[in-house]
Amino acid sequence: MDSVAQLFLAGNTVIGPTVRGNKNDRFQINVINQLDDDTMLKSTSIHWHGLLQNDGTNWSDGGAFVNQCPVAPGNSFLYDFTATNQAGTFWYHSHLSTQYCDGLRGAIVIYDPNDPYADLYDVDDASQIGTTPKAETLTFPAPYATLINGLGRFNGGNATELAVITVTKGKRYRMRLINMACDPNYTFSIDQHTMTIIEVDVVSTIRSSKMLIKSRFLLDRGILSSSTLIRILETIGFRANPSIGTQGFAGGINSAILRYAQADATVEPDTPLETATNPLVEADLVPLENPGAPGQPQVGGVDVAINLAVTFVSRTVCCLMAQHLFLPRFPSSSKSSLALNLLTTFLPAGSVYNLPLNSTVELSLPAGAVGGPHPIHLHGHTFDVVRSAGSSTYNYVNPPRRDVVSIGNTGDNVTIRFTTDNAGPWFLHCHIDWHLEAGFASSLLKALNNGLLLSILLINGINYAQSMMLSPRAITELHMQGFF
Incomplete structure (x- = not known):
């Protein structure tokens, strides 16, 4: 990656080179950071949009401050993941601030040797x-x-x-x-x-x-x-x-x-x-394989139901953002529990949700926040849209299955369901990048190790900390407990 004023490049092209592979292929992509312009952000990270990282490679998802520390200039980071049972059209982009708006993005195409629609096109x-x-x-x-x-x-x-x-x-x-x-x-x-x-x-x-x-x-x-x-x-x-x-x-x-x-x-x-x-009409999109939403066919018929209302507190700041804090040490198991408690205790409501593993979750996303309609993206999962924008009916039998959904306009209450079958911290955010930068994001934390989420990740022997948006009180408490 190189930089000139207001431009980030992958492979020296405005739209980066297309990454191609086949279903179930293993990808090893080494990102070398050569950014050197002091007027721009010089650290970076790369998210592989649509790839689920469902083989324990959450650390390779690329969400800066959630899944990894950004790659510092002059350094490299090897992303290593497998496209397990996945084929189709994906893309990659920076997941640090608004870097991808300035060019750091490209396509990923993963082919299925047994494409169910191969007979439809030449x-x-x-x-x-x-x-x-x-x-x-x-x-x-x-x-x-x-x-x-x-x-x-x-x-x-x-x-x-x-x-x-x-x-x-x-x-x-x-x-x-x-x-x-x-x-x-x-x-x-x-x-x-x-x-x-x-x-x-x-x-x-x-x-x-x-x-x-x-x-x-x-x-x-x-x-x-x-x-x-x-x-x-x-x-x-x-x-x-x-x-x-x-x-x-x-x-x-x-x-x-x-x-x-x-x-x-x-x-x-x-x-x-x-x-x-x-x-x-989005509501008419029916999955080809395994249609049907998890849980019971009624509103709230899940293990965990969350209403995620969004507001902007000013024209440029959303309600779900504060500060990032790196914790440089990997904690002992006793400290892990404390870290999780601090995450959920001291962060603003809606910043972090600790979800049990292998449970059904329903998220209601009422519209009405300025700047909409907002496209909401969930990392690490696809979800079933049981209520779509522009509709007041619920479909549990064969709803659309997405990883991005528009929550529509005032009066809409888009509702999605998914199963927590992929452990780790996962970003949930608006994909209008200016809104994400302003704080339109949350982290869904999936349980690890019998319900205990390790909020600080050990990756390839190097200590990386999950980002935590903490108050001064929480920072002081962590310091007293010997985290940093």
């Missing part, structure tokens, strides 16, 4: 969607341009090159969409084409067909005619319309080109924007 393509934010003061930044595969235009700017995806008429294409943006949600469309969603957040779905993208979608697309637009927002050609910032498609903004082989490459398509006839 070509497997990858398309990445990202934005470049423009910093503003005293409020959360908004993007001024949408980049598709690293190319795009901004309102009032020059007619620069748009990303082009070339296809052959009659072939079926698998398109992998990743929203690597720090903030906007996007709706995505391809003019004059229909699409079938076959994977969402690495979960294969029963085929279903405007899409809200804040995570990862995989589509099988039917090819109908000549060059057209891809739109990102409410789109045509390739169109991607953001929820904030400059919207629309005038002058080719928020767009890319789907071009047929033999089509005139000198002509930019101008297909009309149409209204989606069969827009995506």
Whole structure:
């Protein structure tokens, strides 16, 4: 990783190199930190978004101050994990402050040799969607341009090159969409084409067909005619319309080109924007394998039920953030219990939840906080969305299964369920990175060693401390007990 002003690079590219592998492969990725600009954050960490780390590799999840100390400049960190029973579209990004907004991100594609949808497509393509934010003061930044595969235009700017995806008429294409943006949600469309969603957040779905993208979608697309637009927002050609910032498609903004082989490459398509006839409804996404939510089919029918209400205490500070503290020693078992008690006693309510192992959990996420809709991401798990945004009904039989969910707008009460079958500390946070930086995060602590969570982790013989957002009183108490 190298840095220039306001830019972090992995592999010396604005969008880092794509990592590829197969289901059940072991990945060993050595991150070497060469950041040296004193005007920027020089430490870093990398999160492997969507990979569950379910073989005891919680330390490799990359959450700075939750799973590891950030990698200091001039040092390296070897991430070592296995994609156990996982295949699909993932991505990686910095999980320290807002570094990934400045470029430290890339795609991961893990192939399944026994892909259940292999008969649906002839070509497997990858398309990445990202934005470049423009910093503003005293409020959360908004993007001024949408980049598709690293190319795009901004309102009032020059007619620069748009990303082009070339296809052959009659072939079926698998398109992998990743929203690597720090903030906007996007709706995505391809003019004059229909699409079938076959994977969402690495979960294969029963085929279903405007899409809200804040995570990862995989589509099988039917090819109908000549060059057209891809739109990102409410789109045509390739169109991607953001929820904030400059919207629309005038002058080719928020767009890319789907071009047929033999089509005139000198002509930019101008297909009309149409209204989606069969827009995506999240509640209609049904997992292909093992559908059904854990627990009893009633509200609160779980071992642990949590209502996680979120508010902003100012325009720039969320209610769930305080200070980070590193504890340099690995505690004895007697001190581990104390550390856990201190975590839950002295931290602000909602910062840490200590959850028993192998239990069912229900999280209610009422909307209404400013800056929404907020996309909530849980590390280390997929979850069943038993109540979706825009709906007042509960589905326990075959709800959508995700690792990111939009909690919607005022009046919504999105509800998710999961099983605590993956021990360790796990981040739960808003994936609008400015909101995470402001404190929109919590840690779910899964029990280890017969119910005792070791809040300080020993990794490869090196002492790493889990981040703790503690009051001065808690710091004093830990010091008196000999932790540091």
